[in-house]
Amino acid sequence: MSEPPLNYSSEEELFKLRRALDEANRRAESLQTELDEQRSFTEALLGTTPDFFVLKDTDFRYRRVNEAFCRFMGKRAEEIIGKTNEELFSAEDAALYPGWDAEILKNRKPLEGNWHIVGSQGRFWCRVKKMPLFDAAGQITAILCIVRDISPIKKEEIEFERLFNLMPDMACIASSSGYFTKVNKAWTQMLGYSEQELLAVPYINFIHPDDLAATKAKVSRKYSGQEGTLNFVNRYRASDGSYHWFEWNSASIEEGVLYAGARDITERIEQGRQIRLWADAFRLCAHGIAIGLPETNQVLACNEAFARLCGRSVSEIEGAGIESLYVPEDRETVMSNIRTVDRSGFVSYQARMFLADSSTFFAQMDVVSVRGDDGKPMYRVVTVQDITERLKSQLALRKSEARCRSVVQSA
Structure with a gap:
């Protein structure tokens, strides 16, 4: 009796099937290893990052939190999981979250902004980003919230803003x-x-x-x-x-x-304009004007009219001693009047002044002493007029009057 023939085709298919199964197992093991590594990496990342990672369900209850968030709250993860914002935060801070969460469910788009909230160590500034997570059918299954502490940056911004506006x-x-x-x-x-x-x-x-x-x-x-x-x-x-x-x-x-x-x-522009106006008035005035320094009794500045009266140039007058401009016989009178003006603020007197050729003329001096905030004289301003002709006219008039009186008396 002969044996039935072997079905090599079936054995071949079985062998291929076993090979495919072995390959699938190896790939599954590799994928599992990769998945474990990714999970380990994710856990390590979430456990070491200073940022907060929070996962909420569509009822806005906490489903997962990382270590940084637990430290911020001063609670263990099991004390947070399953609770809502109203159960964990103050009424003021809790009111911020539902609006955002509801908007994400409605618009299906991420939201990002800065919040100022209170944790276990006090109030701080943070950058908050929330985004929806979808399943294969495109339905929102959770809300991921990422929070970064930006208090140092915000503090610098606030300090800059304060300085900027001060x-x-x-x-x-x-x-x-x-x-x-x-x-x-x-x-x-x-x-x-x-x-x-x-x-x-x-x-x-x-x-x-x-x-x-x-x-x-x-x-x-x-x-x-x-x-x-x-x-x-x-x-x-x-x-x-x-x-x-x-x-x-x-x-x-x-x-x-x-x-x-x-x-x-x-x-400053207006003051400059005023200074130019006064400078022009000083320079172009027909009366002689000079400014003297009390400390040195020297001429600080004078205009062209003053220099012409003295028969000299402005540069020859500026820096000269005040006494040197007068005849020696009148110098004591001049200095006495200068001492008077420093006490009283104003004086008017007459004196004889020198010309460059050593000739003299009679001058009318009106002097004002300008004081500083401390009450001390800062400078003196003098206006000068040549009154030689006026004095001659007055003298001639007096002589004429005297002759008339003499004629009347002799008659």
């Missing part, structure tokens, strides 16, 4: 698009605009039309790197329509950002 001068940050991106409070106080008004329009809208071209050229050179420190003066329009003179000084530009400070020099 600056008496105007400070600003401007973009290459021609807009202010940040201004301090000095701007609103000086020009009368709100911060929103200053940021809403290009800053050239505030510049005096006559200063536009020069300002644009300066800023353009700065942005192109052709100019280091930017220093210039222009005029800015205030909310009441008046213009203020600003003196600008800029810092370096980074990524198209201009950091600059401006000082209001309107009063």
Whole structure:
């Protein structure tokens, strides 16, 4: 009796099946190992990171938290899992969370922002990012919340903001698009605009039309790197329509950002204008004017009219001793009057002054002593008139009157 023939095809398929099964087992073991490694890495990451990682379900209950969050709360994980914000936080802080969580469920999009919340070690600033997690069917199964402590950065920002707004001068940050991106409070106080008004329009809208071209050229050179420190003066329009003179000084530009400070020099410009007016009046006055120093009794300055009276140049008069301008016989009288003006503030007297050729003329001196805040004389201002002809006329008049009286008496 013969044996049935072997079915080699079946054995071959069985062998292939076993090989495939072995390969599948090896791949499953490899995937499990990889999964274990990823889980271990994730656990290590979540356990060592200073950031908070929180997982909530769609009922807003905590399902998983990392060590950093437990330390922040001052609680163990089992004391947090299953609870809601209302059970863990103050009413004020708890009110922040449901709104965000509900918005994520509604819009199915992440949210990010800064929060100021209270933990076991007090209130701190944090950067919060929340995002929905989806299953294979596209349904939201959980909300992942990642929180980073930004208190040191926020503290620096707050300190910068406080210092920025305490600056008496105007400070600003401007973009290459021609807009202010940040201004301090000095701007609103000086020009009368709100911060929103200053940021809403290009800053050239505030510049005096006559200063536009020069300002644009300066800023353009700065942005192109052709100019280091930017220093210039222009005029800015205030909310009441008046213009203020600003003196600008800029810092370096980074990524198209201009950091600059401006000082209001309107009063200085006006004072300069007044000084020029008084200087012109001093220089062009027909009466001789001189300024003397009490400490040295020397002439500090004089105008052209004073120098012409003395027959000398201004440079020859300035620095000269006051006594040297008078005849020796009148010097004691002059110095006595100077001592009087330092006490009383004003004196008027007559004296004979020298010309360059040593001839003399009679002068009317009106002297004012100007005192400082301490009450001490700072300088003296004298106006001088040549009264020689007037005295001659007076003398001639007196002689004429005397002759008339003599004629009348003899008659």
